[in-house]
Amino acid sequence: MARAISKRRTVIVTILAWTIGLLIFFPILWTVITSFKTEAEAIADPPSLFWFNWTLENYNVVNARSNYPLHFMNSVIISLGSTLIGLAIAVPAAWSMAFVPSKQTKNILMWMLSTKMLPSVGVLIPIYLISRNLGLLDSRIALVVILTLINLPIIVWMLYTYFKEIPIDILEAARMDGASLKSEILYILTPMALPGIASTMLLNIILAWNEAFWTLNLTAAKAAPLTAFIASYSSPEGLFYAKLSAASTMAIAPILIMGWFSQKQLVRGLTFGAVK
Amino acid sequence: MSTQHSRSAARIMIAPATFLLLAWMLIPLCMTLYYSFRRYRLLTPDRQGWVGFRNYENFLTNPAFTSALINTLVLVLGVLIITVVLGILLAILLDQPFKGQGIVRILVIAPFFVMPTVSALVWKNMFMNPVNGLFAYAAKAVGLEPYDFLSQAPLMSIIGIVSWQWLPFATLILLTAIQSLDSEQMEAAEMDGASALNRFWFITLPHLSRAITVVILIQTIFLLSIFAEILVTTNGGPGTASTNLTYLVYAESLLNYDVGEGSAGGVVAIILANIVAIFLMRAIGKNLDA
Numbered sequence: 001m002a003r004a005i006s007k008r009r010t011v012i013v014t015i016l017a018w019t020i021g022l023l024i025f026f027p028i029l030w031t032v033i034t035s036f037k038t039e040a041e042a043i044a045d046p047p048s049l050f051w052f053n054w055t056l057e058n059y060n061v062v063n064a065r066s067n068y069p070l071h072f073m074n075s076v077i078i079s080l081g082s083t084l085i086g087l088a089i090a091v092p093a094a095w096s097m098a099f100v101p102s103k104q105t106k107n108i109l110m111w112m113l114s115t116k117m118l119p120s121v122g123v124l125i126p127i128y129l130i131s132r133n134l135g136l137l138d139s140r141i142a143l144v145v146i147l148t149l150i151n152l153p154i155i156v157w158m159l160y161t162y163f164k165e166i167p168i169d170i171l172e173a174a175r176m177d178g179a180s181l182k183s184e185i186l187y188i189l190t191p192m193a194l195p196g197i198a199s200t201m202l203l204n205i206i207l208a209w210n211e212a213f214w215t216l217n218l219t220a221a222k223a224a225p226l227t228a229f230i231a232s233y234s235s236p237e238g239l240f241y242a243k244l245s246a247a248s249t250m251a252i253a254p255i256l257i258m259g260w261f262s263q264k265q266l267v268r269g270l271t272f273g274a275v276k
Numbered sequence: 277m278s279t280q281h282s283r284s285a286a287r288i289m290i291a292p293a294t295f296l297l298l299a300w301m302l303i304p305l306c307m308t309l310y311y312s313f314r315r316y317r318l319l320t321p322d323r324q325g326w327v328g329f330r331n332y333e334n335f336l337t338n339p340a341f342t343s344a345l346i347n348t349l350v351l352v353l354g355v356l357i358i359t360v361v362l363g364i365l366l367a368i369l370l371d372q373p374f375k376g377q378g379i380v381r382i383l384v385i386a387p388f389f390v391m392p393t394v395s396a397l398v399w400k401n402m403f404m405n406p407v408n409g410l411f412a413y414a415a416k417a418v419g420l421e422p423y424d425f426l427s428q429a430p431l432m433s434i435i436g437i438v439s440w441q442w443l444p445f446a447t448l449i450l451l452t453a454i455q456s457l458d459s460e461q462m463e464a465a466e467m468d469g470a471s472a473l474n475r476f477w478f479i480t481l482p483h484l485s486r487a488i489t490v491v492i493l494i495q496t497i498f499l500l501s502i503f504a505e506i507l508v509t510t511n512g513g514p515g516t517a518s519t520n521l522t523y524l525v526y527a528e529s530l531l532n533y534d535v536g537e538g539s540a541g542g543v544v545a546i547i548l549a550n551i552v553a554i555f556l557m558r559a560i561g562k563n564l565d566a
């Protein structure tokens with residue numbers, strides 16, 4: 001009896017969960033589908049979900065007409081560059097805070113977190129003027145630097161929470177066995193730290209890829225990453241739904257795939273370790 | 277084990293990160309403060325000078341400020357209520373055993389990874405557009421007048437779009453928290469005849485309280501500075517109907533070229549964000565001790 005109820009319940013839950021899941025996902029699905037339509041079909045009434053002539057033409061047009069590869073590369077360089085530089089700065093800091101904690105460690109961590117509370121718009125003008133005066137408006141360098149600094153607290157925090165979980169006793173055991181400091185770091189700590197570093201990297205590439213305040217305000221034609229490039233479709237050009245969809249699909253696909261891999265890290269990273 | 281030597285090594289390793297963040301915080305902050313007391317328009321850059329609190333006066337007495345403040349509050353609260361309430365329900369649902377759990381989870385989490393400009397454009401054109409949007413087709417199909425979402429109810433539409441982006445975040449965190457709930461406690465309550473509603477109210481909700489706090493506080497930081505969604509969909513309009521504080525400062529400084537007043541607005545935004553931040557730091561700081 002109890003079994004029958006739970007079976008029926010599973011069916012209902014399955015149907016409900018799938019319906020809601022598909023509903024939430026639908027705007028993305030619809031964008032991807034529309035990207036394979038012709039412009040006429042994209043605004044056809046009634047709209048068609050699958051039964052139309054699938055075409056890749058929009059992707060060709062977007063690639064050819066709007067310098068899409070340049071903006072894609074800008075996104076890659078900016079998100080990857082800022083993440084790698086951020087890691088280079090943050091790994092030593094998080095490392096020493098996790099393994100050689102002092103009385104100040106907690107205060108430094110909290111203070112780093114507090115820099116994240118500074119609303120971007122509060123420093124928009126200085127950053128804009130500095131970039132202008134240095135001739136760095138619409139340059140990738142400026143964005144790499146800014147995104148590095150914006151995400152640095154998150155990188156330090158994430159790494160810190162991962163490093164903290166490495167059992168320090170294992171080091172002492174290794175030392176007893178006569179391991180040198182070099183082999184300690186190389187063979188024991190690094191392999192244990194790598195998964196944490198990798199997930200920190202993944203999450204930060206995602207955050208940097210989607211950042212849309214500084215990228216919109218500090219770039220124009222040259223250094224614009226995909227966020228800014230897509231925003232240019234808000235002009236009447238946006239009425240070309242199929243092309244808008246193709247550009248959007250290409251912009252979100254890589255990060256969507258990375259994001260699915262980083263679900264777990266996302267929780268830890270964005271809550272600064274408060275929820276794991 | 278930590279000797280004097282390793283202590284100083286640790287300090288050197290922390291130094292670059294600390295120094296950079298300090299510079300990143302202090303230099304622009306001082307500049308914003310400086311400009312907020314100066315007359316400085318980008319179109320007439322030669323006429324500069326100290327103006328005392330006049331920029332603040334202008335910014336705070338600007339009718340757009342009041343509406344931007346209200347809009348910011350409505351936007352933040354609206355999205356918070358929607359995402360937290362739906363997030364709890366969704367997390368409970370996804371916690372139940374069912375077929376294809378992993379795939380549904382992936383579907384639900386997906387909107388979070390869509391860049392703000394893309395989600396704003398997709399919703400604006402392909403769903404909310406009064407002529408060619410899907411909602412318009414749906415309305416016509418059942419014999420209703422298509423509704424022009426972004427000009428009739430701009431703020432509500434933006435709340436909808438932003439909620440779609442942030443619901444996955446709330447759901448994922450609440451789901452993570454629910455999964456750490458002790459199932460024996462639940463079963464014991466069930467044996468004792470506690471109804472589903474009671475179990476939710478007296479066991480699940482208290483268990484989730486910390487995760488809910490975290491969701492609220494972290495979302496608030498991000499929601500206070502919503503920008504791209506407004507820029508792409510409504511440009512803050514019609515009028516100032518969908519202008520929030522972030523957008524107003526942007527408009528003052530980079531559209532009206534008034535660096536002085538924009539800076540004053542920036543300072544106001546910083547002060548308001550700090551009020552929120554104090555609560556956040558407390559909540560997370562407590563967790564650090566635990």
